[in-house]
Amino acid sequence: MHEKLTYILDRHLKNQGSLISLLQDTQDVFGYLPKEAINWYSKELDIPASRFFGLASFYAQFHLHPRGKNLVAVCCGTACHVRGAERIINAVQRELNLDDLSDTTDDGEFTIEKPACIGACSMAPVVLINGKPKGKANADIITKEIRALKKAGTKDNG
Amino acid sequence: MIDLTIDGRKISVREGSSILDAAKSLGIFIPTLCHHPKLSSFGGCRLCIVEIKGTRNPVSSCTAPASEGMEVTTSSPQIERLRKMVLELILSDHPYDCMLCETAGACELQELAYYYDAKHTTYAGERRKYEKRDNNPFLNRDMEKCIMCGKCVKICDEVQGVGAIDFAYRGFKSKVCPQYEEDLNCEFCGQCVSVCPSGALTGRMWARKGRQRDIREVDTVCPYCGTGCNITLHIKNNEIIRVSSSPDTWNEGLLCVKGRFGYEFVNSPDRLTKPLIREGSAFREASWDEALEYTAARLLDIKNSYGSDAIGGLSSAKCTNEENYIFQKFVRAAIGTNNVDHCARLCHAPTVTALASIFGSGAMTNSIAEIENAEVIFIIGSNTKESHPVVANRMIRAFRKGAKIIVADPRRVPLARFSEIFLQQKPGTDVALLNGIAHIIVKEKLYNSEFIKEQTQGFEEWMKSVDSFNPEYTSSITGVPKEKIISAARTYGSSRKAGIFYAMGITQHTTGYDNVCAVANLALLTGNIGRPSCGINPLRGQNNVQGASDAACLPDVYPGYQSVGSPDVREKFEKKWGTPLSAEKGLTATEMMPAAIQGRLKALYIMGENPVLSGPNTGNTIKALESLDFLIVQDIFLTETAKLAHVVLPGSCFAEKDGTFTNTDRTVQLVRKAVEMPGDARDDLQIISAVSARLGYKLEYEGPEEIFREFREVWPNISGISYKRLNKKRLSWPCTSSNHPGTPFLYKQGFPKGKASFTPTAFAPPAEETDAEYPYILTTGRNLYQYHTGTMTRKSGAIESHAGRAYIELNTADAERLNIIQGETIKVSSRRGSINIEARIVDTISSGVVFVPMHYCEAIANILTLDALDSRSKIPEFKACAVMIDKYNSSPPDLI
Numbered sequence A: 001m002h003e004k005l006t007y008i009l010d011r012h013l014k015n016q017g018s019l020i021s022l023l024q025d026t027q028d029v030f031g032y033l034p035k036e037a038i039n040w041y042s043k044e045l046d047i048p049a050s051r052f053f054g055l056a057s058f059y060a061q062f063h064l065h066p067r068g069k070n071l072v073a074v075c076c077g078t079a080c081h082v083r084g085a086e087r088i089i090n091a092v093q094r095e096l097n098l099d100d101l102s103d104t105t106d107d108g109e110f111t112i113e114k115p116a117c118i119g120a121c122s123m124a125p126v127v128l129i130n131g132k133p134k135g136k137a138n139a140d141i142i143t144k145e146i147r148a149l150k151k152a153g154t155k156d157n158g
Numbered sequence B: 001m002i003d004l005t006i007d008g009r010k011i012s013v014r015e016g017s018s019i020l021d022a023a024k025s026l027g028i029f030i031p032t033l034c035h036h037p038k039l040s041s042f043g044g045c046r047l048c049i050v051e052i053k054g055t056r057n058p059v060s061s062c063t064a065p066a067s068e069g070m071e072v073t074t075s076s077p078q079i080e081r082l083r084k085m086v087l088e089l090i091l092s093d094h095p096y097d098c099m100l101c102e103t104a105g106a107c108e109l110q111e112l113a114y115y116y117d118a119k120h121t122t123y124a125g126e127r128r129k130y131e132k133r134d135n136n137p138f139l140n141r142d143m144e145k146c147i148m149c150g151k152c153v154k155i156c157d158e159v160q161g162v163g164a165i166d167f168a169y170r171g172f173k174s175k176v177c178p179q180y181e182e183d184l185n186c187e188f189c190g191q192c193v194s195v196c197p198s199g200a201l202t203g204r205m206w207a208r209k210g211r212q213r214d215i216r217e218v219d220t221v222c223p224y225c226g227t228g229c230n231i232t233l234h235i236k237n238n239e240i241i242r243v244s245s246s247p248d249t250w251n252e253g254l255l256c257v258k259g260r261f262g263y264e265f266v267n268s269p270d271r272l273t274k275p276l277i278r279e280g281s282a283f284r285e286a287s288w289d290e291a292l293e294y295t296a297a298r299l300l301d302i303k304n305s306y307g308s309d310a311i312g313g314l315s316s317a318k319c320t321n322e323e324n325y326i327f328q329k330f331v332r333a334a335i336g337t338n339n340v341d342h343c344a345r346l347c348h349a350p351t352v353t354a355l356a357s358i359f360g361s362g363a364m365t366n367s368i369a370e371i372e373n374a375e376v377i378f379i380i381g382s383n384t385k386e387s388h389p390v391v392a393n394r395m396i397r398a399f400r401k402g403a404k405i406i407v408a409d410p411r412r413v414p415l416a417r418f419s420e421i422f423l424q425q426k427p428g429t430d431v432a433l434l435n436g437i438a439h440i441i442v443k444e445k446l447y448n449s450e451f452i453k454e455q456t457q458g459f460e461e462w463m464k465s466v467d468s469f470n471p472e473y474t475s476s477i478t479g480v481p482k483e484k485i486i487s488a489a490r491t492y493g494s495s496r497k498a499g500i501f502y503a504m505g506i507t508q509h510t511t512g513y514d515n516v517c518a519v520a521n522l523a524l525l526t527g528n529i530g531r532p533s534c535g536i537n538p539l540r541g542q543n544n545v546q547g548a549s550d551a552a553c554l555p556d557v558y559p560g561y562q563s564v565g566s567p568d569v570r571e572k573f574e575k576k577w578g579t580p581l582s583a584e585k586g587l588t589a590t591e592m593m594p595a596a597i598q599g600r601l602k603a604l605y606i607m608g609e610n611p612v613l614s615g616p617n618t619g620n621t622i623k624a625l626e627s628l629d630f631l632i633v634q635d636i637f638l639t640e641t642a643k644l645a646h647v648v649l650p651g652s653c654f655a656e657k658d659g660t661f662t663n664t665d666r667t668v669q670l671v672r673k674a675v676e677m678p679g680d681a682r683d684d685l686q687i688i689s690a691v692s693a694r695l696g697y698k699l700e701y702e703g704p705e706e707i708f709r710e711f712r713e714v715w716p717n718i719s720g721i722s723y724k725r726l727n728k729k730r731l732s733w734p735c736t737s738s739n740h741p742g743t744p745f746l747y748k749q750g751f752p753k754g755k756a757s758f759t760p761t762a763f764a765p766p767a768e769e770t771d772a773e774y775p776y777i778l779t780t781g782r783n784l785y786q787y788h789t790g791t792m793t794r795k796s797g798a799i800e801s802h803a804g805r806a807y808i809e810l811n812t813a814d815a816e817r818l819n820i821i822q823g824e825t826i827k828v829s830s831r832r833g834s835i836n837i838e839a840r841i842v843d844t845i846s847s848g849v850v851f852v853p854m855h856y857c858e859a860i861a862n863i864l865t866l867d868a869l870d871s872r873s874k875i876p877e878f879k880a881c882a883v884m885i886d887k888y889n890s891s892p893p894d895l896i
């Protein structure tokens, strides 16, 4: 990991990029922003790690934790909220054994995300499963979808 | 200046002042939540809004600058309504559990809600819920109560220089947290707690101990380091339940983790509560009468058979001036010897001897408060951020104001983060480094010729002595690249407002005396002395080490550094104390140990010291103490040293007595009694006078104040200081009359001795150098959390749970070569002994150098150190000896 980080940081320093672009490059390489990366930059650049985190967590584009193979994004915009996004989230969490503090399953198979309005309010509530939108969703439909993915996953692995 | 009108009153303020500042100077109150006078403004809460004539919307007075002709209204029905709305909005997202909140009664938010009659229900909506709890041992962080004022973020970054926390996320989810919402892992100074306007941040150990009701508050002085921060003890039922510090103290309310959270030892169940007398290998409890009779009888016995000089006394820099004064008087007048010393021998003996011989006084020349206006701060051999944390706060402030910091240390100490130049010299090469810097200053003619001509002597002579220290040569000895030596020399040499700060890294060497001289030479060369914000500043370790030296727990001087060798002086003290006194210089602490082994010293009276851990070469110290016929230890805990005593007398701690401490910048401050002693423990003054009376010498005083009066009668430098004055204001000596304001910096009128001399110093390697068998240099020191031998801090639960394990720091490359992994137990040995200790692999230390903190009795650093002494000041070389490192060998060292 250190080699990769050194490479990213060197390039960043050469181009005099912003911290944001440093974080973007890092996410491009690792798929998310690993703690070790932030701590390492913090030491190298003498900028508190809390500041990096503050910045990274401010922008929705950054992922602070490794993401699962499958992404379940339950829209939490106003329209979806009104139409029961909360119930879907509860169901997904139950199905995947997750709570408000953890959004990726221990086996790294699933990540649940709660984006703000994704611009498909007419189909609210909307859930994106691996990028594919499911409109007029409900807890049952989504649970079924997840179970299907789980099955496929076991097959892949087995 | 800018003229404006606030609420119809005219005022002129400096350019750049905010409206809030202007209002404050008129005594007009404007409510604030996110503003702090010492932090940059944020303007986030909108509580401080005011109306400005001609402007439509109200503005935040904390951020809006005052401008010419402005007419401001600070209160109107409209504004008050808006303020109430702001408060209600905050409250709508607040748990509202004042019933259970630690801060209730002292909460700024609660108070404002009360005045504005702001209720909770108006905007009732969803409330933030944070379930994550922070498990650090010091701070409770209840982020549901956070009102996002940002003060903690700012003080941590701007004042403490840490940046452990920041705003994270956005909108409704935003909160203040460490990276990845981990548990806080910082310096735990608690500055953030002290500025938090709500109950979001509190001390973990405060919980359910009491809030505002039935609490007494006593202002006193921190018992740990020489910085001398002012603290307030909060007492409930004879227990200290909280420590705080008010923003209007000299330390501006700033404390470090020890001062703020290290108070639990006072109430520890391990405190000594009864006198103990040794019987065989065990102790039994005894009555005071028996213990005192026994002590006196044994002392008399030894005095009669071997003479007074067979007895010695070791006093404590933890004790008050009054206790130290009485202790040395007891040793000198009641026992009749000058064998009295204290732990300054182990820390700043070279400072006291060298600076006294050059300038006539061996103390910090300038005050801590002046640091913030320095141009250049040169720190050598001081880990200021950990050993004198609140001094470091001033240095960081100076840095923020543009000062340049130079740090020279074998370890990359935390303050190096703020340094413009960091020099990582090899341990024991300081003379070479300092001479190398002087060489450049001379060569480039950066020196202050006028000052040299008027106030110094021996310049030409001395100049020759640095001639050979060209950058190449200096670099070859110190391992510091020559460019860095040159740039440090230019930075320090070209400033006339440059202060040098040093501590044990300079003094604890066999060349300690020369090291101090080399420091002094630099100040003389540039004339950086005798004015504000410069000087030679030895940062003294213990809370009252300055005072213990002033009060003469030293073998060669009477109180106020008056030589025991001078017949006139002796006569004066004989008259004052009504008894003949010895003309012989006594033994230093480091000489007492060999004297005990050789049988010349038969009895030792130790008050509040723990030489088994703090003295060099532990094996030898134990042997010495065991050779004594009689060892008396007066302490608050059964320390490693007390365990070897024949009689143990339970004394009192700082919170249980009145008296004075003198901090590192010569400032005398009142220590006030806050709680009663546990069990039968006694006031140390009473104990000493009871022993003394039994020896036939009366030491009777009404109390500490009367002792202080006697002290100031014999030492003109403090003759203007009295308890009455101290009650209102701390005073720095010299303070020579009752209306003298005290002396923040010395030598304004030149040196009392006349001209100060340059002292040529030659480089000499440490007493023990590395070789094939012992290839690593060991250096010892302190860490932020523990204090010295840990007698107090290790009895303070939170500190112990956070920093309770001994460790050795070694460089990544060395660890790799030795095949040692992080956290592994390794064996470290020197020619004196060995310890088993956990490896901490770091890149802040150079390859070839290892560091062990001195605090831990499980792995005593001083088992390894050697007792080679500096020939002039008799300080041992704690900072360099040769060791080898092996993988763990399961036979533990068996010394105590």
Ligand code: SF4
Pocket (backbone or CB within 6 Å): B152, B155, B156, B157, B160, B162, B163, B164, B165, B184, B186, B187, B188, B189, B190, B191, B192, B193
């Ligand atoms: S305790 Fe001190 S170092 Fe830690 S977060 Fe608070 S201010 Fe920062």
Ligand code: SF4
Pocket (backbone or CB within 6 Å): B145, B146, B147, B148, B149, B150, B151, B152, B153, B176, B192, B195, B196, B197, B198, B200, B201
């Ligand atoms: S924790 Fe306290 S000081 Fe920090 S932002 Fe919240 S309310 Fe302000």
Ligand code: SF4
Pocket (backbone or CB within 6 Å): B222, B223, B224, B225, B226, B227, B228, B229, B254, B255, B256, B257, B258, B259, B260, B388, B389, B390, B391
């Ligand atoms: S800096 Fe020193 S005096 Fe101040 S709180 Fe810390 S230990 Fe106490």
Ligand code: FES
Pocket (backbone or CB within 6 Å): A075, A076, A077, A078, A079, A080, A081, A116, A117, A118, A119, A120, A121, A124, A125, A126
């Ligand atoms: S609110 Fe869900 S798509 Fe707009």
Ligand code: FES
Pocket (backbone or CB within 6 Å): B031, B032, B033, B034, B035, B042, B043, B044, B045, B046, B047, B048, B049, B060, B061, B062, B063
């Ligand atoms: S105090 Fe001025 S905006 Fe908070």
